[in-house]
Amino acid sequence: MVLIGRPIGELRRAYDDLNRTLHELKQAQQQLVHSEKMASLGRLVAGVAHELNTPIGAVSVAASTLQKGGQELQKSFAEGLQRSTLERFLQRNDEGLTIILGNVTRMAQLTRAFKQLASDRASTERRTFDLVELVREVMLVFALKLKQSPHLVILDLPDSLMLDSYPGPLGQILQNLIDNALIHAFEPGMQGTVRVRLDHDSLTRRCLIEVLDNGCGMSGEVLAKIFDPFFTTRRGQGGTGLGLHITHQLAVDILGAELQVLSSPGQGSQFRLHLDLA
Incomplete structure (x- = not known):
């Protein structure tokens, strides 16, 4: 039997080939969509990492300053501690701790935001x-x-x-x-x-x-x-x-x-x- 001038077996093979091609195209599209979503998550990670750099840098500088101030105070003890030196150390210590606390709080906020966003993206x-x-x-x-x-x-x-x-x-x-x-x-x-x-x-x-x-x-x-x-x-x-x-x-x-x-x-x-x- 011939349908539109072509054997049924040949048409069936062509139909099967088209079905396989369509299935492969759908799989490729799903993979591309997944890749696009992963790229989006990657941009999220990069953005949060960049934002974390600023408070991390501020904490590092403040901690280094406090460490240096402590070393200077120890030296002053050996040479005879003056009241003005102690007052200056206490003031710098208070300022440094304020900077550290503020930036650690900011890092905690950023981390919580990132965890929530990442968790939401991973679920519906x-x-x-x-x-x-x-x-x-x-x-x-x-x-x-x-x-x-x-x-x-x-x-x-x-x-x-x-x-x-x-x-x-x-x-x-x-x-x-x-x-x-x-x-x-x-x-x-x-x-x-x-x-x-x-x-x-x-x-x-x-x-x-x-x-x-x-x-x-x-x-x-x-x-x-x-x-x-x-x-x-x-x-x-x-x-x-x-x-x-x-x-x-x-x-x-x-x-x-x-x-x-x-x-x-x-x-x-x-x-x-x-x-x-x-």
Whole structure:
């Protein structure tokens, strides 16, 4: 029997080959998505490590100064300790301990933030958390990049906004949207601004997260493909085309949220994430 001029056996083999190819492509896509998520976690580690360098350096300098002061005090005991020397030592000791305590507290805060972010990224558990704190923790990821960048990220946040949702995926979404703006929104030589804004409606129990930039904007053609897998305007420059695709999947499939993007050439871009407070 012949179907469309070709034996059924040959068509079946072709069908099987196509199925195998499709399966391999899906596996490759899953591996690339996993790699993208691991790269995101790597940037998180780098950002927190960079932030830890400052308080660690301050503690090291203060401890070295205290050690030197102690040695000088011991020498003064042997030569005859004067009241002014003791008073100077006590003052420097108090100042040094204040510096050490303040910076150790800062390191503890950074470590807790990193542990919470890393834990959230490794799971998709739902819990109640402060969205404002999550935004500030996510900004640790960008500490090093922003110090090396001409661009500025401005936070427009309330004092607190409690949310019952999935902090891991939501943190990933925020990181991807901010990172996307810093990478794609601005032409070389521009000094751009990215604004992260939170708002909520107590009547509808809905929350709005906005990531806006004053960059180059996007054409209608780009907007139509913005969430497609492997679509990027930075092909050959490090863009994988998976960041916004993952972002959309997390927003819709995990959070049950609505992710919109508004943009036009020369007018910047606005990403709007709508989700329930609980």
